[in-house]
Amino acid sequence: MSDRDVVLARVRRALADVPRGEGPHDPPVPRDYRRVHGSRTVEETVELLAENLADYRAVVHRCAPAGLPALIARLLAARGARTVVVPAGLDPRWLSAAGVATRPDRATDTARDLAAVDSVVTGCALAVAETGTLVLDAGPDQGRRRITLVPDHHICVVRVPDQVVGSVPEALPRLAPERPLTWISGPSATSDIELDRVEGVHGPRTLEVVLMAADGEG
Template sequence: MSSRDVVLARVRRALADVPRGEGPYDPPVPRDYRRVHGARTPDETVELLAAHLADYRARVHRCAPAELPALVGRLLAARGARTVLVPPGLDPHWLSAADVSAVPDRAADTARDLDAVDSVVTGCAVAVAETGTLVLDGGPDQGRRRITLVPDHHVCVVRVPDQVVDSVPEALERLSPRRPLTWISGPSATSDIELDRVEGVHGPRTLEVVLVGAGAGHGSAG
């Protein structure tokens, strides 16, 4: 008996009690696990997100919608950015106060082209408070996955409280598995066996998150 026969025999035994014609997604899957850890108000959820983002060494900023262009302009100026990657659906008002050259998200650009850009500014699809995670799904204000993985500086705008959820299960309900999902928890980083942290290995070395909303307030954390 070959190795192939052994494997197929095991598969047949494992499927012996499965009714003929039943598909892999037909049986109901119980979802009785805990969805959220604790009860929070929307404001408390945003505060938890900000705290976890800061724990991951992201730079967190807050502003009202009318203050967003000025804040983005200051962040780019402080970075010394002269060129900024712009997703096709990004609100042009966000960069209206920035003295930069906008670089469109082009399919023909190489990794070297993207690496030459100073910064990238995007929106997000959803933010998870309990894990301090930003999720991008390639939407019009986020662009292709690679434009947030190659440039060294990423400014991500999160609308609060609308785009903030408590938990990963709540985030998954808002996301389509058919879209290219990028889950970001702080700037790109890795550690070797000695636990020496190195940032910017496979993504931006600097992640700046702007929480924008009527009650977002002023200032920054982290």
């Protein structure tokens, strides 16, 4: 008996109790798992996000919309950034005080081209508090996945509380599965067999997250 025959025989045994003609979507699948874990206020959820982002070694900042341009300018200046890649749909006011050369997200850019860029500034689709995770879906203010994986410094702006959810089960219904989703938990890092941590291997070495409160909030 060949390996193929062995595999097919096991599949047939596994399907022996399935009624003939039944499709993959016919049996009801229970969706009664908990989507919300515990009881938190909106403010507590945002605080949990900030704590978990910091735990993953992201640098967390807070500001109101009016203070965002000055904050981004300060972060880029502290980094010594001279060039910044900008998604096509990013609000131009965010970089109005930066005083740096901006370049658009161009499909013709190679990884080498993007490696020469100092920083990237984006928005996000969602942020998950319990896991300290940012989710990007290549929306207009986020651009292609490539621009957030190659430059060494990423500033990501999260609108709070609108873009903050408590758990992954809460996040999934708000995301389109056909979009290219990138889930980011802290700066890129890996460890070798000796558990020596190395950052910047698969993406930005430095991740700065700006929690931008709605107008009138802190």
